[in-house]
Amino acid sequence: MTNNLLLKTGVVGTVVAALCCFTPLLVVVLGSLGLSALLGILDYVLLPALAFFIALTVYALWKSNRARSN
Template identity: 70%
Template sequence: MSGVEGSDTQSGLLKFGLIGTVIVALCCFTPVLVILFGAVGLSALLGWLDYVLLPALAIFIGITIYALWKCRDSERSS
């Protein structure tokens, strides 16, 4: 694997982590899903959102930190 392919993978991982973090954070800290679930008739599921959203937020933040760490390491080794 060449350095260019590795940086593309790390850049894609960073984009994935950042986009996922932003989407989950919007759903956690704003009533986006509450309004959406209420409009579709799934408001009974609102009590379970924290069990899904908070771990998802932690996972996406972890992916973002890992991608930043890998980018920093690849810059140091270059």
């Protein structure tokens, strides 16, 4: 993966996971689809996903800065 693609993936994933964690967006969508039984496991999925995408963004920025300095 190139640095730009890695960074874009990290940023987009972080924004989507943050929106679903901190707003009732996912609750409304799942409720309207009749999948409200899945709401109990959202914390087990969204918080690790948010941590992963933040780490991916930090790694991509670190890799990009390291490539510039060489």
